[in-house]
Amino acid sequence: MKGVNVKKIAALAGVALLAGAGVAAADVLYGSTQLVDQNGQPTVKIVVGSMAQISDGVAAANIAAAIANNAYKSSTLKATVSGDATCATGAAAGTGAGTCAISNKKVTLSVYMPGSIAGAxxxxxxxxxxxxxxxxxxxxxxxxxxxxxxxxxxxxxxxxxxxxxxxxxxxxxxxxxxxxxxxxxxxxxxxxxxxxxxxxxxxxxxxxxxxxxxxxxxxxxxxxxxxxxxxxxxxxxxxxxxxxxxxxxxxxxxxxxxxxxxxxxxxxxxxxxxxxxxxxxxxxxxxxxxxxxxxxxxxxxxxxxxxxxxxxxxxxxxxxxxxGQVKLAKEAKHDIVNVGGVLDAGTFKVRLADISVATGSDNSHPAILDVLDANDNVIGQITVAKDTTYTFTQTGTSNSVNVHVYRTAPGFTLNAKWAEIAIYTDEITLKDNQRYNLVSSTDTNKYFxxxxxxxxxxxxxxxxxxxxxxxxxxxxxxxxxxxxxxxxxxxxxxxxxxxxxxxxxxxVDLTTDDYEPLTFSALSSDTYRIATTAGDQACQATSSLDLSYTAKLIQIRTANQKLGGTGDSPLAGYIVDKVLFDPIGTVNGTIYLSPTSLNGTQNATALVTNYTPVVFWKVSGRDCYNWNTLTYTSSGSEATASRIKFDTAGDNSAAQGSVFFHKEDTSTIAGPATYQIDLMLAEDVGKYGSNSNYLRYTAIPVITNGTYQTFRFRATDSSTQQVFYQGLGGSTYTNYEPVLVSERGSRTESVGTSDATIKVAKKVAQPTFTFGGNDVVATAANTADYTLGEGDSQTFGGVKVTVGKIDQTVGSCTATSAGGAPACTVDSSAVKAVISPNNQAEVVATLPYKLTSSLVVTDKEAPTSGVVIAVGGPVVNTVTADMLRDSSVDFKTDSVVVKEVVPSSKIVVAGATAADTLTAAQQFIDGIRRQ
Incomplete structure (x- = not known):
């Protein structure tokens, strides 16, 4: 076969969005062209001509079936074993602990998982x-x-x-x-x-x-x-x-x-x-x-x-x-033809009949062209001037052809007369300060x-x-x-x-793991054992020597130990997962706590101006709560002595994340007059102005002077949920109904009567945009760990995991006690397999990809990017015509054509006859390989 003119069509691959994936990571290839990516997703569209014969459709279907059969990936999963076998000791021989040795832990798995793709x-x-x-x-x-x-x-x-x-x-x-x-x-x-x-x-x-x-x-x-x-x-x-x-x-x-x-x-x-x-x-x-x-x-x-x-x-x-104005066109066919020469346009053929004598003020020489049907009958004659396009429409049909003439040569003999002609599949007009392609005011593209x-x-x-x-x-x-x-x-x-x-x-770009839950819970009145003095004070030998504290409190809790830390004054430098907060802390205007106060009841009728808040925390190994008194403060002036460090909300000293407390008095920072104090969250929201780190504040208002069983964050269940936020550039607070998302990305999920939840962002969130070609789809990958027993199955993100068998070697069971050697038996019921799809080979599974769109499209629907397989010759398939434009492919000499026109982007599969096209398709299928 004569060589394909790669130079003419190299640009066809320029918009391949997935080319960056690299052939080295591909699973299924033809030559150097990726057909199915490493996630099992086909990266190809198979294009047949809208005027194609049945054989072209059969060839395309065969190719699609072969690619679909290869639309899978191999995934490796590793299982580790969690839990320990225990040794139970018989009561008849006395009490004691048993031990046993376990080794050679293994698990057998069966897995089903679809792939994913990212691009743009x-x-x-x-x-x-x-x-x-x-x-x-x-x-x-x-x-x-x-x-x-x-x-x-x-x-x-x-x-x-x-x-x-x-x-x-x-x-x-x-x-x-x-x-x-x-x-x-x-x-x-x-x-x-x-x-x-x-x-x-x-x-x-x-x-x-x-x-x-x-x-x-x-x-x-x-x-x-x-x-x-x-x-x-x-x-x-x-x-x-x-x-x-x-x-x-x-x-x-x-x-x-x-x-x-x-x-x-x-x-x-x-x-x-x-x-x-x-x-x-x-x-x-x-x-x-x-x-x-x-x-x-x-x-x-x-x-x-x-x-x-x-x-x-x-x-x-x-x-x-x-x-000015510019026109752009897509060529299906192009050639320089002499008088009598023909350009095949599929449904029609265009023949140069003659070159006109000089016409017009510029003495131009238009081309005189015969339009022929499939049987070479003349169905029309048109005259096309240089640098113009003529659209010929056959009478009584909707069939048309766009003919453009670039240049003409009048000559003095028939052999000297020629015209450079092209067949266009599309031509658009770009006129300055006008609608794109001069569409009407009702067109879908009217705003472009x-x-x-x-x-x-x-x-x-x-x-x-x-x-x-x-x-x-x-x-x-x-x-x-x-x-x-x-x-x-x-x-x-x-x-x-x-x-x-x-x-x-x-x-925003935050996932579930990028949040730390911060919960506020109003607790009913209870009595707590507390240290006799404030600060880092050890508990007394017995509870009777410590103080008792009876009050309604607010619990502030994180999922992990995130509150406090080095330099934290209220918690004496300790890191804890929860603190208890008394917003009142006074009885009849007197600070309730003192070294000699052994009992008492909080006075909810105390004047707000007399509130002296108290924070309690418990140190591991101590039976009593430690405590400190605080002062209420305003946002922007929270002192180290009055704030609880909360590094999750920001650990930069210029904008330290913290929880602190504000007393509303007669001028409210957040809630209306029915609220007395605010639970405040200070967050580092990142860059603002000349500051790389900047604090903003979220407030949960609290009713502290009611007769309710607990303090309340809203009066009734039917009351509107309210959370208050001071945004960048603002000096006041605005109330919002949850969900509120702060400028750090933290989410105030709910504010109930006695519970409120904020999912605090562990990093500053970034709103994210994706730009790409219209045919690119990006889906997120999924990784998860599950603990399963033998025979259990679990499906996650389309992945089905079955633990077929757990093999383990258990050593001898031994136990000792004061009464001798009791009977000892091994209990393995606590041993579970933890499945981790983390690309560490234990079991290799075939993971089919679920197709979500058609692999086969017509040339009118052909994508402008990605890998394309054009089935059928240039007469019936405009995409093939685009690829082979100006090439020297001769189907009379080479009746079967299977060719990578542009490496990793475009492939032509065509034949001179129906049988040749089917042969070409089979040759292509035989050349598909998995790497």
Whole structure:
């Protein structure tokens, strides 16, 4: 078979989002192309032509079945044994402890698990931040947050300018406040070398990017990326997106792609748009191929800005000028044909009948073309001028063909006449300051618009041409149509119809393990044994020598020992998992505790101004509680002596996490007048202003003067739950109904009458976004440990684990006691197997992948990224035509074609006849290998 022209179609692989996974990690390959990834998920789409024969469908189905049969991965799981066998001693021989030795512990497992996949590009910021040039600084007015936004801003020397600087309908914030995803972040946007095949030594560097911006955050809960208190969300949301932009920019010089590459009139040598419309030096005639929104397109038309403003308005080397129009097209077929030559377009054929005599003021020579049906009957004749596209539609049918003529040669003989012709499958119009592809106001893509920016090549002095003659930048953007709020999981498609990209807001990046529960429980009145003096005091020998304390208290508890620590005054430096808190601590205005007070009852009618709070904690090994008196304090001025260290909420000395207490008196910090004190949580929320660590506060209000059995966090079960928060930039507290998410990411889950729960974030949360192609799906991996007995089964995250058998060698059982050697028997009932799917080999299991989408699609539905297997020849399959465009493949000579056109990205499976296609499919299937 003649060689495939790889150079012509290499760009087809440029948007393969999963290419970064690397072949070395792949499980199933054909040649060097990954078909199924290491997680067992197929990474391929099989494309058949919409005009394909039945045999092509059968071939595609056979390939799909072969790939589906390989859609699994091998997983290794290791089991460890927990628990110990015990030795029971017989009562007849006396009492005593038994011991036995156990070794050679093993477990037999059966496992079923699906795979997972990750892709695209993720970016993160902070709660109460703006998505702008610099993420995570909680600012939007610094120079680091803003892109240069004027049409006079320099875009050379590595300077990056806003792609919306020429968009007249965009606001300053929409233009300036953008976050850019470029080639360094997203491999599909890697710079491309764009070659002009008709202009000697002329090439350009194409730079692509995607830009996202939100409204500026002006405070907690206000705008940008922040907490949303609406009942339907009550989580960190995007409030709201302000702009999204895709742009491509032509570099490698200081101006872009000129209208003309030569053939300028001698009187206008600095105007690179002045060559004649019939000149072959026009860039639009050169079939320049570029990347655009995930696909390969050719420039089919370029019109620079026209009118007096364009002529006189850009006397500058630096400035860009908005205007003009560009058309981009997808080619299915291309050739240079002489008179009588035919270009096969599938349903139709196009034959060059002649080249017209000179017409029009520019003396152009249009191509005269016959349109033929499948039986070579002429069904129409069309005349197509140079650099124009003609859409022919067959009468009485919906069948049509788009024919474009790049160049013509009139000649004096039939052999000298030729035309360069292409068949287009699609052509779009990009006109500055108009809707994308000129759609109507009711179209799904009505909110997407185009901005075209041009520069003036070779301008140097005032006598030079002022015409904007070179295309510098193309931007497709939307600044309207965004939801007011985007909750976690929300997806924005770009564009809305037939999207090329999508932006997903994932929510904050905290998992279950990233939270420490902090609970507040109001306890009924009880009597406690306490030390006789405050501080780190040992208990007396008997309870009668210690003090008794009777009161209603509040228990503050963590799941682990997280309260207190070195330097903590209230708890004398101890670390504990719970403390008890008495918010009153007085009787008739007198501090209740004293070394001689042995009993008494808390007086809930004490004046709030006389409250002297007390905190109690218990040290391991002591039978009594230690205690200390505290002072109430306000947020921002909490003293070391009055706060309980809580490193989970922040362990930086500049913003120490803590629990402390506030007395409302007559001026409330949080709750209304029915509350007397507040339980306060101070958290390090991260960067704010010039501070790398900054404290913010959550308050749980408490009713302490009621006759209820316990103190209360709300009056009744029917009362609205309330938690109060002082957000960044605010000096007052605002009440919220749980769930409240703080700027650290901590979640106040509930506030009941006698219980309240806050899940405190162990790190500062970051709202996370995922950008990628429309056909990329990211799912999180799952790892879990379960303790199972022999014969038990458990399913977790689609994983079924069965403990088939536990083998162990048990040594002899021995026991001694004061009465001799009692009978000793081994009890192994406590021994369990702990299953850990952590890639440590004990058992290798086959884990099938559950397919969630079709492997086979038509060429009209073909993805713009990823691995593609095109089944069927170029006549019936436009994707095959794209791959083999300009190649020398000859199906008359090589009737069976199985070819990796672009390594790791594109494969052609085709044949000259139906039987040949089936043979090619079988050859492909035989070549599939698992590594």
């Amino acid at each position: 590009y993720q970016f993160k910021t902070l709660i109460s931040d703006t998505v702008d040039r610099t993420l995570g600084n909680r600012n939007y007015t610094l120079s680091e947050d803003l892109y240069n936004s004027t049409t006079s801003s320099s875009d050379t020397g590595g300077s990056i300018t806003s792609p919306l600087r020429g968009a007249s309908d965009a606001t300053p914030n929409q233009i300036k406040l953008l976050y850019r995803i470029g080639g360094s972040q997203y491999t599909a946007f890697a710079d491309s070398n764009i070659v002009d095949p008709q202009a000697a030594a002329t090439s350009y560097t194409e730079e692509q990017g995607f830009w996202v911006g939100t409204t500026p955050n002006t405070g907690f809960g206000a705008s940008g990326v922040t907490y949303d208190s609406s009942a339907s969300i009550r989580d960190v949301a995007v409030n709201k997106y302000n702009a999204m932009v895709y742009n491509m920019k032509f570099l490698g010089n200081d101006y872009g792609i000129p209208i003309c590459t030569g053939d300028l009139p001698t009187k206008d040598t600095t105007n690179w748009a002045s060559c004649g419309t019939d000149s072959n030096s026009r860039s639009a005639s050169h079939r320049i191929t570029l990347k655009f929104m995930g696909g390969d397109w050719v420039i089919s038309e370029m019109q620079n800005p026209s009118g007096s403003d364009a002529t006189t308005g850009n006397p500058s080397q630096t400035n860009v000028y908005a205007g 618009r185009t901005s075209l920016l041009w520069k003036n090549k070779d301008w140097s002095v005032a006598t030079d041409s002022n015409v904007s003659d070179s295309l510098r930048e193309v931007a497709i953007y939307t600044i309207d149509g965004f939801d007011t709020k985007t909750a976690p999981g929300g997806v924005f498609n770009f564009p809305a119809a037939s999207p090329s990209y999508k932006v997903t807001y994932n929510g």
